[in-house]
Amino acid sequence: MKLKQLTSAVILATTGMSATAATYTLTPTPAQDLSFANYAQSIDNSGTLVINTSVEYNPPIDLSLFDFENELFTAQFEDPDAVEQGVFSNVDYNILYSYVLQVRQSSILGQKLETLRSYQTDMVGLDLIPGFDVYSEDFDDYSRSSLSLIRDSLNGDFFVGTGNGAFFELDYTNEDGTDYTFIINALPKQAIVQVNGEAKFLPASTTEPLGGFGEAFAINNQLQVAGYSSTVFSDDYITAAENCDDDEERGDIPVEVCQYNLISNETTLNSVAQTRATIWELDTQGDVVNTQTYGMVFTPEEDDSSRFVYYSKANDINDQGIAVGESSTGEAVVYTIPGGNAGRYQGVVATAFMDGEVVELLPRDENLQSSANAINNDGWVVGNVRRENNGVAREQMFAYNIESGESIYPDGFFATSAVNPRAINNNGIIVGEGEYDASVQTDRQLRAFMYDINVGEFIDLNTLLPCDQQEQYTLVTANDINDDNEIIANAMYLSPQVYVNGEEVLDNAGNTNDVTRVIAVKLTPTGAQNVEDCDASNEDNYERKGASLPLSGLLTLGVFALFRRCVRRAK
Numbered sequence: 001m002k003l004k005q006l007t008s009a010v011i012l013a014t015t016g017m018s019a020t021a022a023t024y025t026l027t028p029t030p031a032q033d034l035s036f037a038n039y040a041q042s043i044d045n046s047g048t049l050v051i052n053t054s055v056e057y058n059p060p061i062d063l064s065l066f067d068f069e070n071e072l073f074t075a076q077f078e079d080p081d082a083v084e085q086g087v088f089s090n091v092d093y094n095i096l097y098s099y100v101l102q103v104r105q106s107s108i109l110g111q112k113l114e115t116l117r118s119y120q121t122d123m124v125g126l127d128l129i130p131g132f133d134v135y136s137e138d139f140d141d142y143s144r145s146s147l148s149l150i151r152d153s154l155n156g157d158f159f160v161g162t163g164n165g166a167f168f169e170l171d172y173t174n175e176d177g178t179d180y181t182f183i184i185n186a187l188p189k190q191a192i193v194q195v196n197g198e199a200k201f202l203p204a205s206t207t208e209p210l211g212g213f214g215e216a217f218a219i220n221n222q223l224q225v226a227g228y229s230s231t232v233f234s235d236d237y238i239t240a241a242e243n244c245d246d247d248e249e250r251g252d253i254p255v256e257v258c259q260y261n262l263i264s265n266e267t268t269l270n271s272v273a274q275t276r277a278t279i280w281e282l283d284t285q286g287d288v289v290n291t292q293t294y295g296m297v298f299t300p301e302e303d304d305s306s307r308f309v310y311y312s313k314a315n316d317i318n319d320q321g322i323a324v325g326e327s328s329t330g331e332a333v334v335y336t337i338p339g340g341n342a343g344r345y346q347g348v349v350a351t352a353f354m355d356g357e358v359v360e361l362l363p364r365d366e367n368l369q370s371s372a373n374a375i376n377n378d379g380w381v382v383g384n385v386r387r388e389n390n391g392v393a394r395e396q397m398f399a400y401n402i403e404s405g406e407s408i409y410p411d412g413f414f415a416t417s418a419v420n421p422r423a424i425n426n427n428g429i430i431v432g433e434g435e436y437d438a439s440v441q442t443d444r445q446l447r448a449f450m451y452d453i454n455v456g457e458f459i460d461l462n463t464l465l466p467c468d469q470q471e472q473y474t475l476v477t478a479n480d481i482n483d484d485n486e487i488i489a490n491a492m493y494l495s496p497q498v499y500v501n502g503e504e505v506l507d508n509a510g511n512t513n514d515v516t517r518v519i520a521v522k523l524t525p526t527g528a529q530n531v532e533d534c535d536a537s538n539e540d541n542y543e544r545k546g547a548s549l550p551l552s553g554l555l556t557l558g559v560f561a562l563f564r565r566c567v568r569r570a571k
Contacts, residue, residue, distance in 0.1 A: 023531055024464045024523040026473055026491065030126040031119055032519045036498055040479040040520040041118070041151060042423075043488040048156035049121050050129075051488075051520040052149065057502035060139040061096055062111045065181075073099075090499040097500045108182050108257065111145075112167040118150035120159065123522060131163035131192055131199045143167070147189065148199070152218045158286065160216040160225050163192040163199065174252045184256060188263035191216035191227045191278070195286035202280045204229035205293040206273075209241035210263050214278060218316040223282040226323045228313035230273040231293060237262070237272035274307065277314040277325055277353050294353040296327040297360045304330075309346065314353055316374045322402065323353040324372035324381050327360070333368045335386070335393035338418075339443070345369070350383050352402060361400050362407065368393055372400075374423045379403040380453060382421040382430050394418045399430065399453055410451055410458055414438040419449070423480040428453035431461075431478035431487055448475035448489050461489065461523065467534035473521070487523040492516050 031038040031051045041050040063086060067073060074080035076099075077092045088096060103110030118129045131148025135141070143166060150161035165187040172180045191202035191214040202225060204212030214229030243249035244258035251258075263269070281290040294314070300307045310328035317323040329347035336342045350370040352359040361381060362370050372383035379402040384395045397419040400407040412419035412434035421432040430451040435444035448461040461475045473491040481487045496512035497505040504512050 023466070023526050023528040024461070024487070025526055026465055026469045026475075027123060027522045027524065028491075029121055029123065029520045029522060031121065034119075034126070036495075036502075037518050038520050039518065040477070040488040040490050042153060042480045043482050043486055043522070044153045044155060045482045045484070046156040047122060047482070047484070047486065048153050049123070049488050049520070049522060050150050050153050050159065051119050051121065053117050053119065055115050055500065056117065057498075057500065059097055059100070059113060059500065060136070060141060060144065061100060062138065065109070065111050065183075066099075088501075090501060090503055090505075094500050108184055108260065109180065110183065112183055112185075113144050114147055116147070116149060117144065118148050118159075118161065120150075120153065120156065122156070129159050129194055131161075131194065132166055134166040145183075146185070148192070150194070151216065154219045154221065154223075157195060158219055158223070158282075159194045160202075160219045160227075161192060162189050162215040163201075164189050170254060170256055172254050172257070182254065182257050182260075184260040184264075186256065186259070187211045188213040188269060189266070190214055191225065191229060191280065193219075193225065193280075193282060193286045198286070200286050202227075202229075202288055203291070205231045205276065205278055205291065206233065209233065209238055210259055213263075213269055213273070214275070215313075216280070217314070220317045220321070221319045222321060223284070224317055224321055224323075225280040225282065226314035226317035226325070227278055227280075228275050228311070228325075229278040229293070230269075231276050232274040234272045234308055271308055275311045275313065277312040277323065277327075277351075277358075279314065279317065279321075279323055279353070292356070294323075294356075294358050296330075297349060297351060297358055298328075298330045300330055306330075312351065312353075312358065315372060318375045318377050318379075320377065320379075321354065322375060322379070324361075324375045324383070325351055325353065326371040327351040327358060329364070335368050335388060336391060338392050338394060350381070350385075350398075350400075352381070361402075362398065370398070373421060375402075376424045376426045376428070378426065378428070380424055380428060382424045384420060385409070389416050395420060397421045397430070397432070397434075397451070399424075408453070410456070412449070412458060413447065413460070418444070421451070422478065424453075425481045425485065426483050427485065429481055429485060431481045431489075433477040434458075436460075446476045448478035450478065450481075450487075461487070464531060465523075467532055470534055475521075475523075476518070478523075485525050489521055489523055490518055491521045492518055 029051050035053040035056040037054045039052045043049045068084045076095050077083050078089050083092050100111050100113055104112055120127050129150050130142055133142045133146035136143040145167035148163045150159045153159045165185040167183050167185045170182045193200050204214045206212050212230040216225050216227035218226045244255050277294040279292045280288050283289050296312045312327040314323035314325040326348050329349055331347035332344050333347050334344050348369045350361040350372040367385040369386040372381050375381045381400045385398050386393045387396050395418040398409050413436050417435040419434040421430045424430045433446045434449050436447040437445040450459045450461050473493045475489050475491050478487050478489040494514040495517040497515045
């Protein structure tokens with residue numbers, strides 16, 4: 001990553017009340033002081049919010065891993081001697097951090113520094129959810145090497161998501177007498193739970209070889225966790241793992257490095273393992289007392305060359321133990337995406353996992369693809385269907401009731417608007433985001449929405465804010481809603497450009513440059529019975545505060561990699 005790219009990343013980087021009768025007030029979460037960009041994840045019925053930070057200010061740098069005798073390396077800095085002593089100018093700090101990110105992606109000899117971290121907050125305090133990260137005496141802080149991506153919480157006590165083992169240094173002298181210090185870990189991504197400050201792995205259905213892998217997405221009041229895990233590995237992968245224990249087959253590297261090379265490539269893992277929807281049942285200490293693995297809506301043949309491409313996963317689970325998500329169909333579909341050419345895609349359908357059965361929810365002949373994102377305790381499932389409209393396949397929202405079989409397909413902000421519902425509460429209120437600008441065909445702007453199944457109204461959440469907040473912020477996504485109708489969302493607003501240490505960037509005249517910032521916010525119902533009438537037009541307001549990001553802009557920021565229960569896992 002070049003300096004310009006790094007800088008850009010840092011910079012960018014009443015229950016039962018009708019939705020139309022509730023106005024909201026917006027409050028930024030405390031995470032905005034930690035990083036320039038931070039993203040909404042979930043909010044539970046205790047009011048606990050989970051947020052994820054991206055590229056936190058003042059990242060720790062391990063200078064012992066850099067070669068300051070390399071002139072090509074030191075020539076990048078304004079003052080290389082000061083850098084070697086740990087004294088950084090704003091520009092040099094950015095360059096150094098950029099270098100760390102490059103090495104992190106490409107080498108097992110450099111510092112591993114995760115760019116994402118998860119926190120819980122009650123809007124007063126802010127507490128790190130470290131997962132399996134370890135404390136570093138050199139940094140006087142956590143090493144930030146271990147992934148801990150939390151996606152859901154229960155009563156502010158249980159937190160579930162994805163994590164891996166912390167990285168460690170392994171010294172090795174090869175046959176030529178050259179010394180190396182490898183920085184590796186020993187376990188791929190795993191479903192995790194953190195309770196009472198202690199993190200625990202939720203074991204995959206198949207843990208051999210090398211530990212298996214999985215992810216967790218949601219937890220219900222019965223302490224059931226929904227996600228997916230590995231079940232069967234390919235013969236080639238098993239052989240490769242066995243070869244790591246063979247001195248001749250392994251080559252001149254440590255056993256641990258050979259194993260790390262197998263588990264660290266997520267793309268490789270997804271192509272060598274069958275993954276299936278998994279439900280873990282926990283006790284009050286967070287220990288697993290039962291694991292149930294579900295199949296798919298079809299059973300592939302043993303000689304099917306795509307059997308390691310097919311998958312199922314559970315994105316959410318209600319208090320009755322009904323999980324919802326998606327499953328491969330074994331078929332292929334062909335369609336054209338907005339702004340693109342026709343492509344051939346894997347068939348995927350919205351699925352329920354209940355009572356040991358895998359149930360397809362929607363008529364397959366009506367949709368190209370579908371996926372279920374969330375379910376409430378009344379059996380209402382919300383998700384996406386991909387349907388063709390004017391020759392282009394767009395995402396549309398659906399709501400389906402498992403008990404009655406009723407299904408609805410609400411329009412978004414306009415007839416061909418792509419809509420992504422992220423959550424539904426037990427009051428029947430859905431939140432998410434939809435394309436807002438009908439005047440363009442691709443990269444349409446996004447706005448956060450609310451849809452009340454009981455009323456049937458699709459509402460721009462921005463219009464429910466006080467006028468002064470509408471002037472300042474644009475709500476682009478709504479990620480979750482609890483049963484008090486409190487919402488956690490992402491908002492954009494203009495803020496001065498900053499360096500990686502959080503200090504403002506000044507031009508030669510000492511002026512700042514305002515850029516668009518994305519932060520997690522809480523929306524709280526005010527109890528007002530009428531929506532405030534703002535004199536200024538919405539278009540003028542949004543233009544002054546930077547306008548809404550198109551979908552591609554949010555992808556650039558990495559928002560959708562973090563959002564809860566919505567990203568279809570490509571295998």
